[in-house]
Amino acid sequence: MRLINLLKRELSKEARDWVQDGIISKQQADLILHRYGSSLEQGKATGSFGYYVLMSLAVLFAGLSLILLVSENWNEIPRWLRMSGLLLVTLSANGFGLFYFRQDNRMAAVLWLLFGSISYGVSIMLIAQIYHLGEHFPDGIYWWALGILPLVVATHSRLIAFLVTALAFIWMFVEAEMQFFPLSFPIFILVVGWLIFWQKTSSLLYLAALVGVLIWLNLALSRIIDERFYDMTTDMALFNIGLGLLFNGLSWWLMSSDVSRWKTYGLVSHLWLLRAAIVMLFIFSFDDVLSEFQYVAYQSFWSSMSFLFVSGLAGLGLAYGSGKHAYLPMTLIWLYFLVSFSVLSISLESATYFTIMTNFVLVTMGILLIRRGISQVESHYFYMGVVTLLILAFIRYFDLIGGYLGGAALFLVAASILLGSAKYWKKVQEEDDTGALSVNQGEQSNE
Amino acid sequence: MSKLEDSLMTLAKPISKKLSLGLIVGVIILQLSVLVVEYLGSVWPIWFGKPVILETQPIDPRSLFRGNYVRLNFAINRIEQAELMPDKTLKEGSVAYLQLKEEHGVWQPVGLGSKKPDTGDFIKGRVKESYDEYYLLEYGIEAFFMPKKAALRLESETRRYSRFQVYISKSGKARVNSVLCTDEACTIPPK
Numbered sequence: 134m135r136l137i138n139l140l141k142r143e144l145s146k147e148a149r150d151w152v153q154d155g156i157i158s159k160q161q162a163d164l165i166l167h168r169y170g171s172s173l174e175q176g177k178a179t180g181s182f183g184y185y186v187l188m189s190l191a192v193l194f195a196g197l198s199l200i201l202l203v204s205e206n207w208n209e210i211p212r213w214l215r216m217s218g219l220l221l222v223t224l225s226a227n228g229f230g231l232f233y234f235r236q237d238n239r240m241a242a243v244l245w246l247l248f249g250s251i252s253y254g255v256s257i258m259l260i261a262q263i264y265h266l267g268e269h270f271p272d273g274i275y276w277w278a279l280g281i282l283p284l285v286v287a288t289h290s291r292l293i294a295f296l297v298t299a300l301a302f303i304w305m306f307v308e309a310e311m312q313f314f315p316l317s318f319p320i321f322i323l324v325v326g327w328l329i330f331w332q333k334t335s336s337l338l339y340l341a342a343l344v345g346v347l348i349w350l351n352l353a354l355s356r357i358i359d360e361r362f363y364d365m366t367t368d369m370a371l372f373n374i375g376l377g378l379l380f381n382g383l384s385w386w387l388m389s390s391d392v393s394r395w396k397t398y399g400l401v402s403h404l405w406l407l408r409a410a411i412v413m414l415f416i417f418s419f420d421d422v423l424s425e426f427q428y429v430a431y432q433s434f435w436s437s438m439s440f441l442f443v444s445g446l447a448g449l450g451l452a453y454g455s456g457k458h459a460y461l462p463m464t465l466i467w468l469y470f471l472v473s474f475s476v477l478s479i480s481l482e483s484a485t486y487f488t489i490m491t492n493f494v495l496v497t498m499g500i501l502l503i504r505r506g507i508s509q510v511e512s513h514y515f516y517m518g519v520v521t522l523l524i525l526a527f528i529r530y531f532d533l534i535g536g537y538l539g540g541a542a543l544f545l546v547a548a549s550i551l552l553g554s555a556k557y558w559k560k561v562q563e564e565d566d567t568g569a570l571s572v573n574q575g576e577q578s579n580e
Numbered sequence: 581m582s583k584l585e586d587s588l589m590t591l592a593k594p595i596s597k598k599l600s601l602g603l604i605v606g607v608i609i610l611q612l613s614v615l616v617v618e619y620l621g622s623v624w625p626i627w628f629g630k631p632v633i634l635e636t637q638p639i640d641p642r643s644l645f646r647g648n649y650v651r652l653n654f655a656i657n658r659i660e661q662a663e664l665m666p667d668k669t670l671k672e673g674s675v676a677y678l679q680l681k682e683e684h685g686v687w688q689p690v691g692l693g694s695k696k697p698d699t700g701d702f703i704k705g706r707v708k709e710s711y712d713e714y715y716l717l718e719y720g721i722e723a724f725f726m727p728k729k730a731a732l733r734l735e736s737e738t739r740r741y742s743r744f745q746v747y748i749s750k751s752g753k754a755r756v757n758s759v760l761c762t763d764e765a766c767t768i769p770p771k
Contacts, residue, residue: 206647206648207727208726220615224612227607227611230604231605231608234604260619260622263622263725264622265725266622267652267723267724276614280614281607284604286595286600289595331589331591
């Protein structure tokens with residue numbers, strides 16, 4: 134799937150200009166935009182949208198003001214007055230929301246319900262403040278998030294979903310920080326997931342949900358392994374590489390779907406996972422990182438390796454239908470980590486060899502990205518490949534592996550790989566051009 | 581479109597307005613219920629509980645949502661195992677009941693266990709950390725919310741200790757109510 138799909142609003146604006154200038158007809162514009170899951174109407178700068186954004190921000194600011202106002206702790210005002218005042222604000226805001234919802238004025242309804250949702254959270258905090266509740270305070274955040282969650286289903290509002298997601302994240306972090314496991318976090322992700330996959334489009338909420346799932350799974354595994362503390366051990370690293378491959382496979386599957394918003398989500402997560410994979414390879418390209426792993430006890434090494442094997446295989450299965458651009462880099466990373474960690478578990482001295490190998494894997498990734506960028510006419514991948522190779526050259530020039538001679542040898546081998554790829558590519562290109570020329574000549578002689 | 585996609589797309593069916601309205605009404609009832617339960621849980625020990633006096637040292641931090649408070653480090657937050665529970669061990673996170681007895685107007689710990697005592701005064705807590713020699717326990721009374729200036733004043737005025745009035749319900753649930761005195765202002769001498 135092409136990156137242009139992430140620029141639907143801009144594409145729609147361009148098409149409207151072409152129609153206005155008489156370059157293409159309205160029907161043609163709609164047909165073109167339909168290819169990208171867009172329409173002439175999408176992204177039309179309307180006054181109501183700007184009004185909605187500003188009003189939403191105003192509600193958010195008013196909510197923050199309410200939190201700070203309550204934080205001042207007005208001891209001189211009687212408890213009952215403070216409590217009934219805030220309760221009245223919460224009920225009134227929700228009541229207005231209900232009223233406007235009945236009137237089919239969704240925008241006003243959502244804004245009032247959003248304010249009611251913030252006011253409800255402030256009420257929880259106010260009771261905790263008045264009665265000095267020193268108990269496990271994340272419970273307050275949890276009940277706040279849970280108390281507004283059904284509004285996401287009722288209103289289909291991305292704004293309220295953002296508030297729920299933010300609260301769920303805060304709850305997950307403070308709960309984990311206090312050594313408790315946030316077991317119910319997936320409930321929030323499931324509801325937000327339902328909204329963004331089947332009702333409304335939001336790449337930001339999709340990314341947040343994806344990151345949330347990854348963090349929650351990490352916390353869960355950490356709980357299984359250690360019970361108390363989160364630590365990025367070898368097992369966790371293998372588990373995350375496996376998850377990355379699985380999610381990348383899912384991203385390719387989403388990109389091949391017929392549903393426009395799923396295609397967009399697939400592309401968004403694929404891009405971020407690709408960046409994460411390159412960053413991770415860079416981390417492993419340093420001499421002392423793999424050596425560090427030698428000192429970490431392999432607590433559940435073979436179960437982590439089995440997970441990497443199965444999740445990688447599943448990811449590849451999902452990505453296979455999308456062609457070699459999809460499965461080739463995935464296979465490379467999958468096999469590389471399977472082999473390197475298997476050998477490392479037997480011979481701890483082999484860490485240096487794998488560090489060198491990681492550098493060559495990065496060179497290969499760079500080449501594959503440049504190749505993909507040119508063959509698919511996608512400048513983003515092309516530059517990502519170029520930047521990967523340049524950063525690698527920069528890092529390895531200063532952070533030498535095996536002294537000056539080792540560094541020189543590394544650069545020489547990398548240069549040979551690049552040279553070989555360039556020659557091979559030129560050959561393939563020439564063969565393609567010759568093939569195209571003979572087809573053209575054949576067509577002309579037939580005419 | 582694949583069969584899987586087809587079946588997944590059944591979830592895209594829009595929700596009826598009637599159901600949405602029902603959900604919003606449900607949310608209002610749910611929010612009200614949460615607030616009522618929280619309120620009743622907060623006032624129950626104050627309405628029906630017994631007041632006791634406990635010694636503590638206040639420190640002043642800020643909560644992101646609730647404003648300034650003094651963190652109360654009660655003497656009963658740290659319990660020496662050998663003294664009160666020589667043979668048994670409590671797991672971290674488990675519920676614990678601390679038996680209390682009045683001595684010169686201040687309630688002191690006299691026993692610790694995982695079972696609710698049948699008689700006497702006791703407070704319900706949770707084991708935060710467990711060590712060989714002692715337990716660190718929490719009772720839900722460790723925060724006392726005050727305006728910022730008052731919180732800072734209480735912290736600076738307290739050089740050694742202060743005393744707080746705490747209400748304890750029959751189940752052992754406790755609520756801190758008010759600060760009684762600090763240092764020399766406390767007429768009852770410390771233990």
